[in-house]
Amino acid sequence: MKIDAVDFFYLTMPCVTDDVDGSQDALLVRVTAGGQIGWGECEAAPLPSIAAFVCPMSHGACRPVSASVLGQNLDTPEDIRRISAQVAYDSMDLLQAPHTYSGIEMALWDALGRAHDEPVWSLLGYDQSKAKVPYASLLFGDTPQETLERAKKAHSKGYSAFKFGWGPIGRGTVGNDADQFLAAREGIGADALLMVDAGQIFGDDVEAASARLPALELANTLWFEEPFQAGALEAYASLSERGSSVQTAGGEAAHNAHMAEHLMKYGKVGFIQIDCGRVGGIGPAKSIAGSAQSQGVTYVNHTFTSHLALSASLQPYAGLSDHTICEFPASPSKLAVALTTNHLQRDADGMVKAPEAAGLGVEVELARLAPYLVQTEIVVDGKVLYQTPELQ
Amino acid sequence: MKIDAVDFFYLTMPCVTDDVDGSQDALLVRVTAGGQIGWGECEAAPLPSIAAFVCPMSHGACRPVSASVLGQNLDTPEDIRRISAQVAYDSMDLLQAPHTYSGIEMALWDALGRAHDEPVWSLLGYDQSKAKVPYASLLFGDTPQETLERAKKAHSKGYSAFKFGWGPIGRGTVGNDADQFLAAREGIGADALLMVDAGQIFGDDVEAASARLPALELANTLWFEEPFQAGALEAYASLSERGSSVQTAGGEAAHNAHMAEHLMKYGKVGFIQIDCGRVGGIGPAKSIAGSAQSQGVTYVNHTFTSHLALSASLQPYAGLSDHTICEFPASPSKLAVALTTNHLQRDADGMVKAPEAAGLGVEVELARLAPYLVQTEIVVDGKVLYQTPELQ
Numbered sequence: 001m002k003i004d005a006v007d008f009f010y011l012t013m014p015c016v017t018d019d020v021d022g023s024q025d026a027l028l029v030r031v032t033a034g035g036q037i038g039w040g041e042c043e044a045a046p047l048p049s050i051a052a053f054v055c056p057m058s059h060g061a062c063r064p065v066s067a068s069v070l071g072q073n074l075d076t077p078e079d080i081r082r083i084s085a086q087v088a089y090d091s092m093d094l095l096q097a098p099h100t101y102s103g104i105e106m107a108l109w110d111a112l113g114r115a116h117d118e119p120v121w122s123l124l125g126y127d128q129s130k131a132k133v134p135y136a137s138l139l140f141g142d143t144p145q146e147t148l149e150r151a152k153k154a155h156s157k158g159y160s161a162f163k164f165g166w167g168p169i170g171r172g173t174v175g176n177d178a179d180q181f182l183a184a185r186e187g188i189g190a191d192a193l194l195m196v197d198a199g200q201i202f203g204d205d206v207e208a209a210s211a212r213l214p215a216l217e218l219a220n221t222l223w224f225e226e227p228f229q230a231g232a233l234e235a236y237a238s239l240s241e242r243g244s245s246v247q248t249a250g251g252e253a254a255h256n257a258h259m260a261e262h263l264m265k266y267g268k269v270g271f272i273q274i275d276c277g278r279v280g281g282i283g284p285a286k287s288i289a290g291s292a293q294s295q296g297v298t299y300v301n302h303t304f305t306s307h308l309a310l311s312a313s314l315q316p317y318a319g320l321s322d323h324t325i326c327e328f329p330a331s332p333s334k335l336a337v338a339l340t341t342n343h344l345q346r347d348a349d350g351m352v353k354a355p356e357a358a359g360l361g362v363e364v365e366l367a368r369l370a371p372y373l374v375q376t377e378i379v380v381d382g383k384v385l386y387q388t389p390e391l392q
Numbered sequence: 393m394k395i396d397a398v399d400f401f402y403l404t405m406p407c408v409t410d411d412v413d414g415s416q417d418a419l420l421v422r423v424t425a426g427g428q429i430g431w432g433e434c435e436a437a438p439l440p441s442i443a444a445f446v447c448p449m450s451h452g453a454c455r456p457v458s459a460s461v462l463g464q465n466l467d468t469p470e471d472i473r474r475i476s477a478q479v480a481y482d483s484m485d486l487l488q489a490p491h492t493y494s495g496i497e498m499a500l501w502d503a504l505g506r507a508h509d510e511p512v513w514s515l516l517g518y519d520q521s522k523a524k525v526p527y528a529s530l531l532f533g534d535t536p537q538e539t540l541e542r543a544k545k546a547h548s549k550g551y552s553a554f555k556f557g558w559g560p561i562g563r564g565t566v567g568n569d570a571d572q573f574l575a576a577r578e579g580i581g582a583d584a585l586l587m588v589d590a591g592q593i594f595g596d597d598v599e600a601a602s603a604r605l606p607a608l609e610l611a612n613t614l615w616f617e618e619p620f621q622a623g624a625l626e627a628y629a630s631l632s633e634r635g636s637s638v639q640t641a642g643g644e645a646a647h648n649a650h651m652a653e654h655l656m657k658y659g660k661v662g663f664i665q666i667d668c669g670r671v672g673g674i675g676p677a678k679s680i681a682g683s684a685q686s687q688g689v690t691y692v693n694h695t696f697t698s699h700l701a702l703s704a705s706l707q708p709y710a711g712l713s714d715h716t717i718c719e720f721p722a723s724p725s726k727l728a729v730a731l732t733t734n735h736l737q738r739d740a741d742g743m744v745k746a747p748e749a750a751g752l753g754v755e756v757e758l759a760r761l762a763p764y765l766v767q768t769e770i771v772v773d774g775k776v777l778y779q780t781p782e783l784q
Binding site: 012016021024025044047048051056057059064088092093095096229230231232374376378379385 | 408411412438480488591592595650670770774777
């Protein structure tokens with residue numbers, strides 16, 4: 001089948017705050033190929049991502065993403081790899097391109113899976129979709145008391161693993177942070193898994209980050225996520241070499257497989273966290289998962305938005321038995337909930353897995369997204385390059 | 393002074409071809425601060441770069457670049473570093489942000505230099521601007537004969553160093569490429585410096601790239617540029633370890649200092665090539681130049697567009713005696729020529745250097761850019777987020 005159309009739907013909550021809650025807006029992608037439809041989601045700023053699809057060509061190595069996608073054949077996984085390689089080469093000087101293309105690539109897998117009546121994880125070569133432990137992903141409160149309450153509330157919902165991130169961490173004293181870590185642990189109980197996300201707050205300051213390790217150890221924390229800027233590989237390695245029981249985690253910023261590989265190889269992270277909506281889609285994520293497995297690094301998805309993104313993010317490691325932790329959006333925005341008509345449910349044991357249904361196994365009903373649709377128009381030299389499509 | 397306004401001017405040639413000639417369009421940036429004006433140029437796709445400045449906030453770590461720039465104080469170089477850090481943190485999830493910000497950062501240095509009546513290289517701590525050997529940067533012809541003619545023509549213009557790139561290299565046989573390299577050498581004569589740019593054509597295929605080394609050695613080539621994808625550090629290292637007299641070069645894709653550092657440290661390139669219009673501006677480029685110097689790597693600018701970009705790209709290593717090669721746009725588009733009213737001239741010895749005048753030392757006259765101006769409008773939910781400014 002031939003890729004006939006790629007449509008972008010820019011969606012947003014009525015009020016976007018400066019909380020680091022990535023589910024406040026969304027860029028939904030629909031691919032139409034030979035009568036088949038596939039859905040994907042970019043984890044990216046919507047407007048620049050749309051612009052990267054429709055912009056005029058600047059030169060031969062700075063073409064819009066559309067130039068490498070529209071009109072291509074889509075019959076096998078190899079077609080997706082070929083299209084991905086063409087985007088990487090022909091849009092090499094268009095920085096936003098991997099974020100734009102990530103949602104498209106997901107949608108290509110979804111369309112292909114639906115056409116073959118096969119789940120994406122099967123197209124990727126896995127013989128089954130294995131259950132994962134979902135962890136509730138939450139933001140720290142402004143005070144330890146607020147964190148304690150959030151932790152208790154989340155714990156009451158039956159999760160057995162929790163991650164707290166951002167908020168005041170790294171902005172005050174080591175003691176303040178310790179109080180936060182211990183409040184989170186207190187709220188979730190002694191047996192639950194606890195992870196902490198520092199949101200790059202320490203830049204490349206290894207001493208500042210390592211000063212937090214004793215309290216993280218005391219709170220029995222599994223990983224310390226993104227203490228540093230995404231590219232600060234040496235800082236990651238230095239912190240890892242402190243030999244703490246708390247391993248480092250990172251990778252969500254990777255916008256190609258190389259970046260994730262280097263975070264493992266040179267940054268020595270214990271957990272590699274990949275967002276399929278940024279890294280170039282499901283294909284590169286699958287290759288990173290394989291590489292992690294061979295290096296003894298644990299692969300984890302990075303997902304803070306919808307269950308479309310969640311299903312896509314589970315596919316790359318669906319069949320890996322030793323990689324069992326899954327980030328699960330525990331308090332998504334109404335928009336993120338509305339984005340799909342069905343949702344990945346936790347089973348009786350509290351576990352989740354990538355759907356058995358064809359493609360990504362989640363359905364989108366455009367009509368219900370009307371309250372969130374952002375009317376957008378981009379006009380260049382009198383030509384309308386982008387206009388929000390009808391919700392149909 | 394306070395940053396009052398940042399204006400973007402999207403300019404293009406009437407006809408843009410798929411040649412890898414980055415001077416076919418341009419994104420000019422004007423910063424206005426306390427009555428002072430500064431100019432910069434993004435080496436980036438104009439439309440997505442504008443979108444990254446004006447887009448609505450997605451969440452606290454995905455804010456438009458404008459949010460970190462407008463209204464900030466600009467009185468010292470430290471102010472620029474502070475603004476750069478804020479952009480990096482608050483736009484961490486907006487991939488296009490470094491390309492957008494690079495042109496702004498140049499313009500901040502230009503405005504600051506003009507306000508202090510001091511060239512940017514002096515603000516950077518250099519006590520003089522040293523002469524560099526400009527190399528003519530050209531594209532290979534479709535045939536060796538065409539390359540030979542281009543080489544002879546360029547040689548007749550008095551250059552003593554030349555780089556040929558892209559075109560058919562890596563797309564045919566090893567023998568075809570050898571003919572191209574030798575044609576270039578024949579055209580420029582035995583004494584001139586010859587560099588070759590493969591434009592990432594070999595992906596991460598070390599054997600394919602190394603098969604070109606004997607002919608490159610025969611043509612007495614100084615460096616072999618971007619044989620691989622920007623992130624393929626292991627491939628770069630493997631090729632470097634072949635011990636050829638031809639060293640590897642790369643770095644133009646770096647959109648932060650970390651990427652350049654890793655290309656030196658892990659990719660073991662002999663030459664690090666930085667585009668100030670992509671790497672985040674002049675500040676990070678200066679830090680990379682210092683790091684290169686301490687590691688025995690040669691710093692080179694990457695510039696294929698206007699003399700505004702050229703002046704900016706010379707500043708970070710203006711005072712370094714041992715880093716004497718300079719990429720010089722040898723056949724820029726009419727747009728790139730028109731972008732500045734004055735141009736960096738080669739002196740009697742054929743050398744160039746960063747201007748002695750205040751700021752970046754090049755002037756822009758908007759009225760002469762009218763033929764190239766692209767009328768652009770971005771409207772989101774009825775609000776005009778961007779409209780091409782008047783040329784005044």
